[in-house]
Amino acid sequence: MEVLIVEDDPLHRSFLREQVSAALPECSTIYEAENGQQGETLARAHRAAHIVMDLQMNARNGIEAARTIWRERPDTRILFWSNYADEAYVRGVSRIVPNGAAYGYVLKSTSEERLKLALRSIFIENQCVIDNEVRGMQQRSFAQTSGFSDSEYEILMDIALGMTDRVISERRHLSLRSVQNRLQQIYSKLDVHQSADSQREDSPFNLRARAVTVAMLRKLLNYGALEKAETELQHWMRGR
Amino acid sequence: MEVLIVEDDPLHRSFLREQVSAALPECSTIYEAENGQQGETLARAHRAAHIVMDLQMNARNGIEAARTIWRERPDTRILFWSNYADEAYVRGVSRIVPNGAAYGYVLKSTSEERLKLALRSIFIENQCVIDNEVRGMQQRSFAQTSGFSDSEYEILMDIALGMTDRVISERRHLSLRSVQNRLQQIYSKLDVHQSADSQREDSPFNLRARAVTVAMLRKLLNYGALEKAETELQHWMRGR
């Protein structure tokens, strides 16, 4: 068996190397990459089937890398090993995992025992392993309460990028009013609601900007997601 | 000599412990804290004069902790050891460093040699050590080109928090129009400018929201700064 480690922090990388070789004696070779870009090429070169992947990396983040890898080989087994359980990450991962693929999501703060267990479960037993805290996040996230539908999430990203309602409606193929309706839902779910009836001046907020901040503070959005959305936006704008 | 290490990642913490004891044989005791909160109390308890401090931590970030520590003992020597050279961090640090205090800002990606050198320079020689990349950031940041004055930065934070112009004017004791003028400057410095003359529809952006995102993407704002500003805002709102 061969394992590919994709992780930018050298300390964490060498820690992972130790853990992998301790947990998987049947592992013959360990390859290492220090960013997503490099990870993709190494995965392609060695036809890697077992990968441990960090999420937050400079050159190209783990979600992007995993997506292209899975697109080429959907049966690749990937263990995501991350510092945080941000909703943006969890959502990003579960959006790209192919049907029936074995994967894991383990926080860097878990014990060595649980990490080793996860390595064996995913790479040998072919089962999914999701850390409890992450699982909790998922539940809360995909429950209808305060849960965002994909289309709402899209539009949340759009206003975060600073697009106007009109342009959003153009991009998402909706009417202006529909976009604004979506915004209302988003505002209420993020609990930044205007008190509605009259022009009471109790809300000192610009709802549009406020929604973005609240989403960031709640870890619904994070830097990586923003960056990704920005490049997608640039791309879309060129072909308009 | 005694050294206090404040760092949430266990791997990095033990790495730091090794480096400190290797670089500073005269160091008799090493205390460790795993977040800013704990760091403050340990610093107070042991009257720590030499601190190595991570910036990004869960319970309370390094800038907050350093501020309260420096407020009690301005001659404390602190080496900030961070993953990133975000403008928000650099600005935050240089905003709180007391007059004449020795401090350092070293990236986690520097070599062990440079880390050891920095430890000796700051703790023994009482000199400031700023990593080159960080220094470059500082130059660019405080140069007038694309450099933000403190008051502009304040208002940038305010719109990031989602405040309306009127409330900003109230909070910052300015007229409505002045706030809007500041916003114009911010927009032009962030290069999200409307083409000005007529109502040309070339800018598909809501400038207010766009400015915030661009600032985030340029690392002018980051999560920590947002969080801090949010609690300050809450505090201000209560006393209104």
Add this chain to the structure above:
DNA sequence: CAAAAGCCTGCGGGTTCCCGCAAGTGCTCT
């Protein structure tokens, strides 16, 4: 000292946002 440059402010208007009201579609559940 006078000119220049910078910041603060008011006015006015065009645009965008926020949102209530209402009508139309398609789906589900009883």
Add this chain to the structure above:
DNA sequence: AGAGCACTTGCGGGAACCCGCAGGCTTTTG
């Protein structure tokens, strides 16, 4: 089949935003 729910769209209006124009104040500079 009819009620109920979710989603979409149009209209309209009040508030907020974006910004050019212009006058007053302070500081800096030749």
